[in-house]
Amino acid sequence: MLNDIARQSLAALRILLTFTVILGVAYPVTVWAAGQAFGDRADxxxxxxxxxxxxxxxxxxxxxxxxxxxxxxxxxxxxxxxxxxxxxxxxxxxxxxxxxxxxxxxxxxxxxxxxxxxxxxxxxxxxxxxxxxxxxxxxxxxxxxxxxxxxxxxxxxxxxxxxxxxxxxxxxxxxxxxxxxxxxxxxxxxxxx
Known part of the structure; x- marks a missing residue:
């Protein structure tokens, strides 16, 4: 039982870190970079x-x-x-x-x-x-x-x-x-x- 909880917690932590990187870093950087292609229009x-x-x-x-x-x-x-x-x-x-x-x-x-x-x-x-x-x-x-x-x-x-x-x-x-x-x-x- 303890082993299942540890395994599920580790899987949840990996999902959290993956989505944090994707949605908290990669997506905002991609949107910002795309906006810069339009010069001052994005600002x-x-x-x-x-x-x-x-x-x-x-x-x-x-x-x-x-x-x-x-x-x-x-x-x-x-x-x-x-x-x-x-x-x-x-x-x-x-x-x-x-x-x-x-x-x-x-x-x-x-x-x-x-x-x-x-x-x-x-x-x-x-x-x-x-x-x-x-x-x-x-x-x-x-x-x-x-x-x-x-x-x-x-x-x-x-x-x-x-x-x-x-x-x-x-x-x-x-x-x-x-x-x-x-x-x-x-x-x-x-x-x-």
Whole structure:
């Protein structure tokens, strides 16, 4: 009987060690190595300037100031740990009031009529971390950003075009402008001017 217990315990220990090596070492190393084949995509596509990470191509950030293009609103204040929508339905009076308030504020800031403010300027994305805005939202911000950076409006519009991503596979989704990349391009253009 004792011999059977010892034999079964040794077999269980061998199975434990084998699966620990396979699932605890070999599998994670294989997944990590496969991810490295995709370069920075496996690391969240960080954007670095002078060796300092300033953001990610995949996560929206909040930009303050007249010299920057502004992102979509976020239901979670751009907190990556709380990535989620607001859970307010389309007929919720609080959401409708918030949208009206945002539309009025953006119309005043951008010197446009309220009906010219695009939907993505007043509504948060499902994750609250969308790094893109519509080309229409970028276009109404262009005059403010051009003036604040002492750049020609044509130059800002060119930067918007250069930083606009097309539809995925040519037919999925809508074109979008990556706000962080656009702001970095504006910063470079202002520095060179």
């Amino acid at each position: 969240g596509q960080p954007i670095t300037i002078d060796g300092q990470v300033v953001g990610s191509r995949l996560l929206g950030q909040n930009f303050h100031g007249e010299e920057w293009f502004h992102s979509r609103p976020s239901a979670n204040d751009y907190d990556t740990l709380a990535s989620a929508p607001s859970n307010l339905g389309p007929s919720n009076t609080d959401l409708l009031a918030l949208i009206k308030e945002r539309r009025t504020s953006i119309a005043q800031t951008e010197s446009v009529e309220e009906d010219q403010v695009p939907p993505d300027a007043v509504t948060a994305s499902g994750s609250g971390l969308d790094p893109h805005i519509s080309p229409e939202y970028a276009a109404i911000q262009a005059p403010r950003v051009a003036e604040a950076n002492s750049l020609d409006l044509d130059r800002i519009e060119q930067l918007i075009d250069e930083n606009t991503d097309g539809r995925t596979l040519g037919f999925l989704g809508e074109p979008g402008v990556n706000v962080l990349e656009l702001n970095l391009a504006v910063q470079d253009a202002a520095r060179d001017a």
